[in-house]
Amino acid sequence: MMRARTCRTTAICPHCNTLIGARTSIRSSRFTTRRIYMCLIPGCGFQGVAIEEMVFQLSEGASPDPTVDLPFAPHVIRMRERNAAIAARKRSQLSFTFDDDPSGDVAAVA
Numbered sequence: 001m002m003r004a005r006t007c008r009t010t011a012i013c014p015h016c017n018t019l020i021g022a023r024t025s026i027r028s029s030r031f032t033t034r035r036i037y038m039c040l041i042p043g044c045g046f047q048g049v050a051i052e053e054m055v056f057q058l059s060e061g062a063s064p065d066p067t068v069d070l071p072f073a074p075h076v077i078r079m080r081e082r083n084a085a086i087a088a089r090k091r092s093q094l095s096f097t098f099d100d101d102p103s104g105d106v107a108a109v110a
């Protein structure tokens with residue numbers, strides 16, 4: 001028995017605004033895929049080519065390829081900068097707490 005093919009990659013038909021599935025996907029470069037979409041609504045028959053491109057990374061893979069030159073998304077950069085500032089502030093607060101000797105004794109430093 002033949003099973004109906006399900007399309008996991010979908011788009012919206014620009015003519016009848018229904019969900020259309022990718023019929024074929026071709027990897028055209030490391031970051032680019034071309035997809036051929038086909039509308040299955042009787043009477044529409046639209047077919048078109050879409051180009052999907054990786055433009056940002058949200059997180060590196062577990063084994064990052066050093067040849068991959070894909071920038072991080074701006075919101076990820078802002079989040080990393082904010083987290084680094086928070087960590088630096090916590091470190092400075094911790095070192096102040098540990099360096100501040102309440103007895104007033106000054107330890108000899110070699």
Ligand SMILES: [Zn+2]
Pocket residue numbers: 013014015016017018039040041044045046
């Ligand atoms: Zn259509």
